Amino acid sequence: MTMILQVEGVGKVFGGLQALSDVTFDLPQGQILGLIGPNGAGKTTLFNVINGVYPPNGGRVIFNGEDVTGSKTYHMAHRGLARTHQIVRPLNELTVRENVIVGACFGREGHGLGQAGKVADEVMEFVGLAVRADQLAGSLNVGQKKRLEMARALAARPYLLLLDEVLAGLNPSEIAGMVEIVRKIRERGITIIMIEHVMHAVMNVSDRMIVLDYGQQLAEGTPEEVANNPKVIEAYLGDPELAERLMRDSDEE
Amino acid sequence: MSGIRKYLGLILAIVVVLAMAAWPVINGKDITREVVFTMLLSVGLASSLNILLGYTGYVSFGHVVFFGLGGYVGFYLMAVHDWSLWTAMIAGGLASAALAFLLGKAILRLRGGYFALATIGVNEAVRAFINNFDPFGGPVGMSLNFQVYKNYGGGAREALWMSFYILVALTLLITVVTYMVRSSKFGLGLLAIREDEDAAEVMGVIAPNAKTWAYVLSAVFPGILGVLFFFKNGNIEPAPAFRLQMSIEMIVMVMLGGQGTVLGPILGGAGYQRLRGFLLTNPLFKNIQLAVAGVLLLVIVLFVPAGVVGWVRQRFPKLRRVLQ
Ligand SMILES: Nc1ncnc2c1ncn2[C@@H]1O[C@H](COP(=O)(O)OP(=O)(O)O)[C@@H](O)[C@H]1O
């Protein structure tokens, strides 16, 4: 199995706060890795370190066999890494189509405007935003903005896609639609890391899962292994609502 | 047909510039030519600033530095080394571009208000430097020998008309360039930076480079215009070359017409300059002309932040193809 991403002993400190400590895992090409953990566990920080928003305080990130530790975000984009943001960041005064074209123009394939337009049309169709193409991105609702994040990332034609809570704030039917999209992305051969609080969804689509807690890797394994891990259940007990959801969702399995 | 439709926005912008230019040509009056000269100069400066302010979202409060520096370099070459106006304009443009390139690497890392403050600092520093720089005449500045104008169509009047026609050509060139930038991949990257620089970088826009080139592009034409302006003027001094007030007026023009649009700075530049001319000749407003600019800026920012063209585009989406 070729590894698209290797994270080796990565740590990150903010002031006195150890947001990540010694995070280590390998991600084989074509898989979906679910990343879960309570709020503040360091999940988004891990994405930020992988995609170059800031360098780690220790450890290495290897992408497609190349040491990319401390690379700039735009260089990671060119190498084939794309991400969505937990707090959506639409380019408000541009249209939906222009937003997606930015992804296609400046991402891995670096298309010219003409070709990027075709890619954008195809991707907007794929995520169900085609009807909104000429609307300003700022005028979309939350669910649509999440899909826009997804479309921009996909338009870059990435090898690895980092999804940061794309299901949060969506209603059940929107969640089902989004999960379907994630599945289809994987069928295209794109590797995915997915941060998610909606347990049943992430357990359903993930090949493997990692649980973070206070920056530590608490558990790792298949969705079943993780769901039945006492340490995981215990960690979530600090957050009753989440714990409850986890129990209920693993009952459904 | 569809080819023409595609370029309607550019065509309209060009028609507006040409209409202004035609006015003194038709009535043949020197005074009209002078009025339109200041209007077109404003259009050129505002359109240049628009690349940075409107497309990229960086407020440069000291943009006049490029007008002044370019003007000084070109003027020096004409006055002391007998360069022609043409080569001097190129040299002035290049000097301003070079300054922007060097500055870009240093101060474009600053965001928001910090960048704006830094640009003011740069303008004051360059002004102070030139004030003490003897080859450029220090605080006294430099003058052109009137003989020089003989090479440009005979007498001083012919040289004035020629300056006017050169300005028309430059304004058209700037209009075309701002249009091309707006509709290019490079320009899309700038717009993305304006909307959210971090998100743009995550999508692969190399913001440090794109911003620097936007800054260079927005500096090169003011440099060329500076040479032309002071050539026509006949002398150059630090105060009029680096007038901070002019920087602020450039911002007002861009905001008034509509930042980020091609047509906006054209209408804003011409409209503001007309207003300014009216205020300057009106005994009531003569001394508070800059205060009027300040109030105008405030009103725009508060009530029509998109400017005239932006507002019309929002109200009448059908007109978007024409009003770019
Ligand atoms: N840029 C930052 N500066 C300082 N602290 C941060 C920063 N980003 C995240 N943190 C802190 O790091 C911890 C992990 O945050 P985050 O990665 O966002 O958690 P999660 O995504 O798992 O909810 C939190 O305590 C958060 O407050």
Ligand SMILES: [Mg+2]
């Ligand atoms: Mg998070």
